[in-house]
Amino acid sequence: MPNSQPSLASRLTPGAGLHSARVAWRHSLRFRLALMYSLSALVITAVIGLGITSYLLGQMNRQFDARLSERADAVAERFGSKEQDIGQGLPPISGYTAILDNDGRVLGVSTSLKSDTRQKFRLGDPFPYPQHGSFTVLDVPMRATTRPAPDYGTVWVALPETDLVVAQTSATRALLLSLLVAPLLLLLLGWLVGQRMLAGLGEAADLADRIDPSRSLATLPLPEREDEVHRLLAAINRLLVRIEAGQLREKQLLGQIVHELGAPLTVLKATLSRAGERTNDPEVQKAALVADELTFTTQDLMQLARGQLEMKLVWHYIPAVTLRDRLDRLVPGVTFSGDWSGGILCDPDRLTQALRNLLANARRHAGLDGSVSCTLAETPEWLTFTVRDSGPGLPPELGERIFDPFVSGAGSSGLGLSVSRQIAVMHGGNLTGGNHLDAGGQVAGAEFVLTVPGAALGEDEDDEVLEDVEPVGV
Incomplete structure (x- = not known):
């Protein structure tokens, strides 16, 4: 084990993308935080807004009642004596005014009240409007109050609530709008702020995904x-x-x-x-x-x-038949087929170890009476070794885990397939596994395909490459 600490870049898996995995937005920490704060803000805004709105509406009502009371006091003072006429000298305040006797009958009404064509105000008739509270005149909301008039009975005064209703409606709409818009704005703001604040954590997660545990464990920045x-x-x-x-x-x-x-x-x-x-x-x-x-x-x-x-691989150029003879001695009873007349550029010991592991594993699964075959196919680019057996096949639940160390479906050490794939990758090839089927479509046994680059050399490369390759077994 080297004493020097490898750099972060050297410990990362080659070719891995920086953003190797993304979390769905509805499951992300950023969205959950933004949503939580938005809901909290909604509750706080609702409570504070309701409190402020209730206070403002209460103040408006109190101001309107004070204005109505001032109007009523002024009118009552003006008509405290019969010497004053009901249509003379009224304060310059809009509203309706009426003089009622002690039985609630009409003694006189203001000109503005006479404009209500739906009512005929005749002296001595019962007064049609309530003496206190809210009502409507000509579709206009009104609020009334009374004051005692010693010489007449009662002074009735009413003022329109139009401005008060408009103000109350505007305040309520503003509250509802704030309850709808504020959480959405806070959610968007929380999402953007969370993206900035959690960017370091996301980058660290991407770097952690790229660390290859089989090489070295790099610390995160x-x-x-x-x-x-x-x-x-x-x-x-x-x-x-x-x-x-x-x-x-x-x-x-x-x-x-x-x-x-x-x-x-x-x-x-x-x-x-x-x-x-x-x-x-x-x-x-x-x-x-x-x-x-x-x-x-x-x-x-x-x-x-x-x-x-x-x-480290020790490269040699060997005849394929030499490799076949080695395998035949190590694992007896194997049927070799294909073209073994060419040559192989490889580390003979390591490639023998890889193929021997595959053949021994196949023999173990097929049993003494089963069949094991090894077929070699050559193209200008690749040499392909196909190992088949007549055993029960690979367990489907294992999948690619069959190549992990100490994973086995037959009670063996579970190292052979892992080592064989490692050797194939070091040669520039690969090892894959699966099951082959019979004519009826049923599983007929396991099949492993090991590939290594071919030894075909161009005319301009022959001398240069062969200087580094030692022929063995010729």
């Missing part, structure tokens, strides 16, 4: 302002440091275990192989195969402990 986002990212960074330290300890422990097992297994494998050749004992030969299986498992564990970045 911290914002300059030490707010809650800074505190969250700092806690994530401390967690990443602890995770990376734990992974390092696990790899070191795994490497030590594999190292301790490697030498005894190599000796055991060689001893059992020689014993099997001398005695032809099936049990000894079976034990030799088990030792061989354990040897490859330790190789897979060693590769897992070292990690992909620390592995």
